[in-house]
Amino acid sequence: MELSDEKTIAASVETVWTALLDPEVLKASVPGCKELSGSAEEGFQATVVQKVGPVKATFKGDVSLTEMVEPESLTITGAGKGGAAGFAKGGANVRLSEADGQTVLSYDVEAKVGGKLAQLGSRIIDGFAKKMADQFFENFKAQIEGPSDEEASDEDAPEDSDGAAKKSWIKKLVS
Amino acid sequence: MPKDGGIGASNKRREDVRFLTGKGRYTDDINIHGQAYAYFLRSDVAHGTINSVDTSAASAMDGVVGILTGADFEGVGSIPCGWQVTDRFGEVMQEPAHPVLAQGKVRHVGDPIAMVIAESLEQARTAAEAIEVDISELPAVVDMKEALKDGATKVHDDLTSNLCYDWGFVEENRDAVDEAIKGADHVTTLELVNQRLVANPMEPRVAVGDYNAGTDDSTLYTTSQNPHVIRLLMGAFVLGIPEHKLRVVAPDVGGGFGTKIFHYAEEAACTFAAKRVGRPVKWTASRSEAFMSDAHGRDHVTKIELAMDKDGNFLALRTDTHANMGAYLSTFAPSVPTWLHGTLMAGNYKTPLIYVNVKAVFTNTVPVDAYRGAGRPEATFQLERVIDKAAREMGMDPIKLRRKNFVTEFPYATPVAVEYDTGDYHATMDKLEEIIDRKGFAARRAESEKNGKLRGLGINCYIEACGIAPSNLVGQLGARAGLYESATVRVNATGGVVVMTGSHSHGQGHETSFPQVIAEMIGIDPSMVEIVHGDTANTPMGMGTYGSRSLAVGGSAMVKAAEKVINKAKKIAAHLMEASEGDIELKDGAFTVAGTDKSVAWGDVTLAAYVPHNYPLEEIEPGLEETAFYDPANFTYPAGAYSCEVEVDPETGKVTIERFAAADDFGNIVNPMIVDGQVHGGLAQGIGQALLENCAYDDDGQLLSGSYMDYAMPRADDVPFYDVDHSCQTPCTHNPLGVKGCGEAGAIGSPPSVVNAVVDALQSAGHKDVYHIDMPLTPSRVWSAMNGG
Numbered sequence: 004m005e006l007s008d009e010k011t012i013a014a015s016v017e018t019v020w021t022a023l024l025d026p027e028v029l030k031a032s033v034p035g036c037k038e039l040s041g042s043a044e045e046g047f048q049a050t051v052v053q054k055v056g057p058v059k060a061t062f063k064g065d066v067s068l069t070e071m072v073e074p075e076s077l078t079i080t081g082a083g084k085g086g087a088a089g090f091a092k093g094g095a096n097v098r099l100s101e102a103d104g105q106t107v108l109s110y111d112v113e114a115k116v117g118g119k120l121a122q123l124g125s126r127i128i129d130g131f132a133k134k135m136a137d138q139f140f141e142n143f144k145a146q147i148e149g150p151s152d153e154e155a156s157d158e159d160a161p162e163d164s165d166g167a168a169k170k171s172w173i174k175k176l177v178s
Numbered sequence: 179m180p181k182d183g184g185i186g187a188s189n190k191r192r193e194d195v196r197f198l199t200g201k202g203r204y205t206d207d208i209n210i211h212g213q214a215y216a217y218f219l220r221s222d223v224a225h226g227t228i229n230s231v232d233t234s235a236a237s238a239m240d241g242v243v244g245i246l247t248g249a250d251f252e253g254v255g256s257i258p259c260g261w262q263v264t265d266r267f268g269e270v271m272q273e274p275a276h277p278v279l280a281q282g283k284v285r286h287v288g289d290p291i292a293m294v295i296a297e298s299l300e301q302a303r304t305a306a307e308a309i310e311v312d313i314s315e316l317p318a319v320v321d322m323k324e325a326l327k328d329g330a331t332k333v334h335d336d337l338t339s340n341l342c343y344d345w346g347f348v349e350e351n352r353d354a355v356d357e358a359i360k361g362a363d364h365v366t367t368l369e370l371v372n373q374r375l376v377a378n379p380m381e382p383r384v385a386v387g388d389y390n391a392g393t394d395d396s397t398l399y400t401t402s403q404n405p406h407v408i409r410l411l412m413g414a415f416v417l418g419i420p421e422h423k424l425r426v427v428a429p430d431v432g433g434g435f436g437t438k439i440f441h442y443a444e445e446a447a448c449t450f451a452a453k454r455v456g457r458p459v460k461w462t463a464s465r466s467e468a469f470m471s472d473a474h475g476r477d478h479v480t481k482i483e484l485a486m487d488k489d490g491n492f493l494a495l496r497t498d499t500h501a502n503m504g505a506y507l508s509t510f511a512p513s514v515p516t517w518l519h520g521t522l523m524a525g526n527y528k529t530p531l532i533y534v535n536v537k538a539v540f541t542n543t544v545p546v547d548a549y550r551g552a553g554r555p556e557a558t559f560q561l562e563r564v565i566d567k568a569a570r571e572m573g574m575d576p577i578k579l580r581r582k583n584f585v586t587e588f589p590y591a592t593p594v595a596v597e598y599d600t601g602d603y604h605a606t607m608d609k610l611e612e613i614i615d616r617k618g619f620a621a622r623r624a625e626s627e628k629n630g631k632l633r634g635l636g637i638n639c640y641i642e643a644c645g646i647a648p649s650n651l652v653g654q655l656g657a658r659a660g661l662y663e664s665a666t667v668r669v670n671a672t673g674g675v676v677v678m679t680g681s682h683s684h685g686q687g688h689e690t691s692f693p694q695v696i697a698e699m700i701g702i703d704p705s706m707v708e709i710v711h712g713d714t715a716n717t718p719m720g721m722g723t724y725g726s727r728s729l730a731v732g733g734s735a736m737v738k739a740a741e742k743v744i745n746k747a748k749k750i751a752a753h754l755m756e757a758s759e760g761d762i763e764l765k766d767g768a769f770t771v772a773g774t775d776k777s778v779a780w781g782d783v784t785l786a787a788y789v790p791h792n793y794p795l796e797e798i799e800p801g802l803e804e805t806a807f808y809d810p811a812n813f814t815y816p817a818g819a820y821s822c823e824v825e826v827d828p829e830t831g832k833v834t835i836e837r838f839a840a841a842d843d844f845g846n847i848v849n850p851m852i853v854d855g856q857v858h859g860g861l862a863q864g865i866g867q868a869l870l871e872n873c874a875y876d877d878d879g880q881l882l883s884g885s886y887m888d889y890a891m892p893r894a895d896d897v898p899f900y901d902v903d904h905s906c907q908t909p910c911t912h913n914p915l916g917v918k919g920c921g922e923a924g925a926i927g928s929p930p931s932v933v934n935a936v937v938d939a940l941q942s943a944g945h946k947d948v949y950h951i952d953m954p955l956t957p958s959r960v961w962s963a964m965n966g967g
Contacts, residue, residue, distance in 0.1 A: 086307045089222045115878060118222025118287070122466060122884025125876070 004132040009109035012144050016099045019106045020074035022147050023097070029066070032142040034135050037061075043068050051083060055116070055131050056124035060088030075099055089118020095136070108144075112136045183705075184698035185915075188851035191690045193683065202430040205384035205401050206462050213386070213458035214243045216448060217302035219292040219309055220470065221284035224318035224542040224879020225331070228282060231292060232310040239308060241301030244455045246293040246447065248281035254450065257443055258415040259507040260407075262656040263516050263538075266346030271538070273342075274334040276506040278416065278443045278450070284313060285333055285505035286542050287881050288470025293447050295459055318542040318879035322479060322500040325539050333505055333540040342503050342512065342538035347520045347594060355533035358494035362485035366568035371952045372556045374477035374502065374873040376889060377549050381432025382463040383472060387448035391456065395423055398449045402428040403438045403682050404722020407659065409714050411441040411509070417450055421714075424449075428712040431684035435863070436548040437472050438684065439724050440509035444471070469884045474873055475549025477502035478515060482560045490574050492583045494531040495523060497560060501538045504545035511547045512538060517655050518553030518643070524592035525561045526603045526639045526817055527583040532593045542879040548724065550863055550925040554642040562638035562930035566937065567949045576637055576934075581607060589911075596643055598815045599911040601843060603639060606906045609841040610637070610819040613901050622823070622836075623942065632826040633836075634939025637819070640927035644919045645730030645814035645910070662809040663727070664718035665736035667743050669802040671788035673702070673781035677739075678710045680720010681732030685859075686921060687852040688728060694848050695733060695915065699740050701767035702780055718805055726919030729848060730814050730910065737914045738806035746802060750783050753794045814910045814918040818842035822931035826939045831961030833869055833936055839901040840927065845910045845918035853920045857902045860924020866892035867925075868932035872954050890954070929953060940964060 012019055022028045026047060030039035033051060041047035046067040053060065064083025071077040080094040093114030100107050114132040116124070124131070183189065196202050233245040257276040264270050280291050292309055296302035319325040319333060325340040333340055346352060359365055386399040396419055402408050405426040412426075413419040431438060444461055451459040463471065478501050485494040501515035520534035569576040584603045591597045619635050626633035646652070649660035664680040675696055683689055693707035710716060720732065744764060751769035752759040761772045770777040786793055787802040823837040840857055847853050870890035874883045883889040909916030936955050940948045940963060951963045961967075 087303075115880075117878065117880050119466070119884075121287075121876070121880035121882055122469065123887065125880070125882040125884075126888060 004114045004129045005112065006133050006136060007109070007111045008137070009107055010140050010144050011102070012106045012108055012147055014106055014147050015104070016074045016101050016106045019099055019108060019147060022143070023077065024068065028143065028146045031146050032139050034138045034142070049081070049083070053135070055120055056127050058088050058120055058123055060085035062091060085120065087119060089116060089120040091116045091120065093132070108140065110136070110140065183703055184694055185846070185848050186850070187694060188849055189690055189694060189704065191687045191852065193687060193689050197430070204381055204430045204432055205386060205399050208386050208399050208429065210386065210388055210458040213460050214295045214297060214455060215299040215302050216451065216459050216461040217294050217299060217306050218290040218444065218461070218467070219294065219306040219311070220467070221280065221289040221291055221313070222287060223284065223313060223315050224287050224320070225316040225333070226284050226313035227316060228280060228284060228291070229312040229314055233292065235310070236294065236305040236308040239301070239305040241297035242305045243295045243297065243457060244451070245295070245305070245309070246279060246451060246454070247291065248277055248279040250454070251278045251281070251450070254278060255416040255418065257441060257446065257506070258411055259512065260411065260509045260658050261513040262658065263343050263345060263512040264656060265343040266349045271343035271512055272337045273507060274337055274540070278446045286544050287879060288544055289505065290443055290471070293451060295451055295455055320541055320543060320875050320877055320879050322502055322539040322541060325541050326537065333542055340540040342507070342540055345516050345520070345536045345538070347516070347534045351531060351593065352533045355494050355496050355531045358531050359483060359485040359496055362493050363488040364486045364572060366484045366486070366564055366571055367481065368560070368564040368567050368950060369481045370560060370563060370950060372476045372478040372480065372559055373867070373953050374546065375475040375549060375867060375871050376469055376873045377435045377437040377472060377475055378468070378891060379433030379435055379437060382465060382468045383438065383442065383444065384462045385445045385448040386458060386460045387450070387452035388458040389453040389456070395425065396449055396453065397425045397427065398445060399427045399429065400445050401431050401438050402426070402722070403431070403434040403684055403724055404720070405682065405712060405714050406680060406719050407439070407722055408441050408445060410659070412446050412449065416446045425713070425715045427714070428682055431682070434684045434724070435550045436475065436552055436724055439722065440473055440547055442471070466884060469889070470544055470881055473508045473547040474504065474544050475546065476556060477546050478556045480556070480560050482564045484564045484568050486568060486572070490572055490579050490582055492527055492529040495529050497523060497534045499534070499536045501536055502543065502546050503538050503540050504543045505540065506545045508545040508547035510552070511545065513657065514548050514553040515556070517652070519557045521594045521596045522554050522557035522641065522643060523561060523594055525558070526580070526585060526641050528585045528590070529583070530593060534594065543875055550860065551642070551922045552725065554922065555864070555926045555929060558640045558642070558926050559930050562640070563933060563950060566636070566638070566930070566934045570941070570949065577607065577611070580639055596813060598641070599812055600908045601641070601815060601817050602906060602908050603817060606817065606841045606843050607639070607819045609903055609906050610821055610839060613839045613841060613903060614821045614837070619823070626825050630828070632828055632939040632943045634824050634826065634935040634937065634942060636822045636824070636931045636934025636936070636938055638927065638930040638934055639817070639819050640923065641815055641817040642923060642926050643813040643815055644726035644922060645810055645913070646725040646727050647813055648811060649809050659721065660809070661721050661731070662807050663731040663735045664720045664805065664807045665732065665739045666718050666803065666805040667696070667736065667739040669743055669784050669787065671785050673706060673784045675707045676710055677707065677736055678717045679732055679736060680718055680722070681728040682711050682723045684723065686723060686728055686856070687849065691729065691849045691852055692733065692736060695736060696740055699737070699744065700780060701765055718807070726816070726921040729915060729917045730913055730919045731808060731810050733915050733917065734810070734913045735806050735808035738808055739804045742804035742806060743802055746798060746804070747783050749794065749798055750786050751778050754778050754783065754786060754792060811912040814845070814913070816842060816844050816918040816920060816923050818923065818927060820927040820931045822928070822935040824932065824935040824939055826936060826960060828943065828964060831957035831959070831964065833955055833957070833960060835865060835896070835898050835932065837901070838898055838928070838931070840903065840924065841906060842902070842904045842920065842923055843906045843908055843918070844904050844920045844923070845907055846916040847904060847907070848915070848917065850904070853904055854902055856920045857924040858900055860922060860926070861900055861928050862892050862897050863925045864928025865897055865932060868929045868953050868955060870896065870954050936960060
């Protein structure tokens with residue numbers, strides 16, 4: 004599966020870059036992410052729960068950031084094993100560029116699945132992966148800009164355990 | 179001959195009583211006290227190096243009895259291949275090892291890595307998820323032509339390449355064929371794919387291994403078409419168990435279609451594991467598992483060229499095929515694209531020069547082997563499609579073009595080694611033309627067009643070689659087994675007959691048809707005859723059921739044994755009636771002395787054999803039981819003509835089959851109803867291949883069509899009511915029953931009918947550039963063909 008898209012984020016490229024390297028932001032952005040630990044330098048370990056067609060699985064895997072050219076571009080690569088469900092691998096080449104004080108974040112994503120996921124869900128993988136990639140960058144954008152309205156905390160974003168209202172990541176920094 | 183019971187009667191099937199009331203006893207119904215359950219952890223990558231398999235966490239889990247990995251099978255034999263093909267340079271094929279559980283590498287999605295044995299299936303499956311497998315992925319080779327390129331990743335590192343063999347037949351004729359094609363008035367060329375299929379018998383595979391430590395006897399219950407073959411292959415080549423200490427039982431089996439012929443790793447694993455853990459070990463495949471562990475079928479890519487003179491006489495035929503073997507060589511795999519395909523390229527025609535080249539290729543996919551028709555559907559499809567195209571190119575009627583080239587004198591020695599004993603291809607074509615109302619087609623087409631649909635008529639012939647096979651011939655061709663069949667006919671004191679046969683019935687209805695033959699020979703009611711099959715402990719060594727061979731070979735063995743019984747019974751009758759043996763006749767269950775009214779009943783003779791008080795003990799032994807092994811003199815050659823009428827929706831590309839007619843020549847027939855059923859089943863599978871089924875892999879070797887969500891099986895509304903006819907009968911000249919076999923013909927002759935019909939429909943609507951569409955003819959493919967795709 005391959006897809007390319009872009010999002011405009013109301014923040015500077017430096018702000019967006021820093022957010023991309025922040026495990027808290029990443030954890031809140033990856034759809035279905037239950038845990039994420041590690042650092043940009045050493046790589047992250049993540050646990051993600053997702054349902055693809057009839058196959059629901061808990062994926063444990065690694066996410067790494069490479070080819071980093073601060074603050075212009077980097078590559079995010081992830082590979083997760085879902086036990087009996089199979090595995091998923093993917094990567095995104097991300098480019099940031101400045102436009103009128105905002106950041107245009109463009110991404111080229113490629114993803115593959117194997118094992119039972121491929122066997123039972125191959126027909127819907129394309130659509131599903133696009134949805135996940137979109138959701139990641141939507142969540143990411145929301146983390147930086149803050150929720151635009153009540154509905155911004157949509158059902159796919161992970162809930163805070165104490166049920167506190169979401170604050171944008173920038174607001175958390177400055178408050 | 180009994181009015182309703184003998185040869186030619188459509189007796190209802192005995193087997194159906196238990197099958198339709200839920201009283202069948204399939205391998206999964208076998209439960210042995212104390213059994214444990216097995217689950218196989220399988221590779222989810224197509225190709226990789228196994229760095230480590232850590233079973234420590236899994237072994238400690240609830241209910242786990244034992245876990246086996248490739249390391250446990252060091253020193254155990256490799257799963258063997260039963261046929262060694264020699265290539266066109268005189269070299270034997272490349273033959274890789276095939277360990278029971280993966281050793282060193284995994285080579286296809288589904289390759290078994292570990293076997294978890296536990297108190298319940300659930301516990302085994304849960305523990306399997308806790309096994310840590312570290313595999314370094316390697317590039318997967320999936321496309322056959324890519325696999326043969328220089329520098330392509332090798333599926334087997336110890337082989338020189340991914341080429342199993344480069345086979346040419348007949349190699350000495352290659353130059354003459356090339357010459358003839360160069361000089362011909364017209365050459366029609368066609369490139370086509372015979373796509374990979376998954377057989378999907380209704381019953382998935384099951385294996386139960388049981389070991390008796392007190393006697394050192396091993397037993398394997400398995401869903402097999404040929405238990406003796408499994409006993410031989412597994413006992414001699416894999417586990418080192420002598421045949422007298424190994425019993426293999428194939429009870430009721432719910433469909434095979436070839437897929438259950440082969441010796442599979444799971445059979446050896448369960449037999450081995452039962453001894454290792456000291457408990458019976460039972461494995462039942464899930465359907466998902468079946469998709470990635472049952473041998474797949476077909477998967478040929480072919481270019482075929484037909485050279486003709488300006489009048490349409492076939493001068494020469496040349497074919498070039500890549501045949502997928504998958505990651506390992508399954509039991510019969512090398513023989514399918516060679517001896518079961520190349521030797522059929524003459525078809526029903528007297529083409530004088532033929533050359534067939536086949537390159538068999540290893541890829542990171544599930545192993546491929548025989549599937550209903552095994553090589554003959556591939557041969558028939560390419561031949562009948564190129565003839566169809568040639569007819570269009572030459573502006574000739576497709577039936578006239580075929581008739582012009584029919585073989586009419588028999589026996590006929592083809593240029594591809596086989597000799598057809600007898601046949602009458604004009605007769606089956608005449609019968610077909612009679613059935614299909616060809617003259618009325620124009621009006622039917624007009625009606626379809628009024629309803630906005632295109633309508634097409636496809637016609638084709640087929641011939642196939644079955645009733646396999648003469649042992650010394652196949653031995654020369656590389657078979658590592660004989661292909662005879664056996665029967666013991668045991669008559670009981672009270673007159674009943676038990677036939678213990680090496681054939682196996684898994685849908686063929688032998689329990690019904692075989693007694694009809696005995697009933698005919700002796701003149702007793704078929705209900706007095708019992709057929710025993712499937713258990714190596716109580717049947718003589720046989721090669722099993724496939725290749726439409728059961729009546730032709732198994733039935734012939736039974737006839738020979740029954741003849742021995744009848745000869746001995748006549749001696750007893752002669753003694754009882756104080757007559758000379760030469761004057762004894764057997765008719766309608768009674769022995770008579772010719773020219774007198776003296777007679778003695780079958781039951782009196784059988785009783786005398788076992789209570790020999792008035793008996794010629796100085797000349798013959800008591801008892802009435804004889805065994806025969808029958809090795810056929812030749813293949814048998816059923817043939818026929820098929821026709822399909824389709825409607826095509828031009829908006830969507832959807833094809834519906836409006837009519838299907840089959841005129842077959844099966845020689846003599848024992849049970850017409852069973853023959854109809856065999857043809858119906860074959861037609862459904864052929865139509866499934868033509869329109870629906872496709873086993874698909876992505877470039878990384880991931881199996882994409884891994885369930886019925888994505889693998890489209892034919893359903894009742896995909897097929898029409900068929901017109902099947904088998905009144906044309908040229909009896910086989912070389913077996914005692916004169917039968918040719920009918921099990922595979924439907925699947926062999928039907929795919930070209932459907933494709934010919936669809937092409938005809940599209941051509942009628944002005945798509946003059948559409949000569950071929952690769953199967954399956956899904957709406958998307960048909961629509962694309964109509965829209966310049």
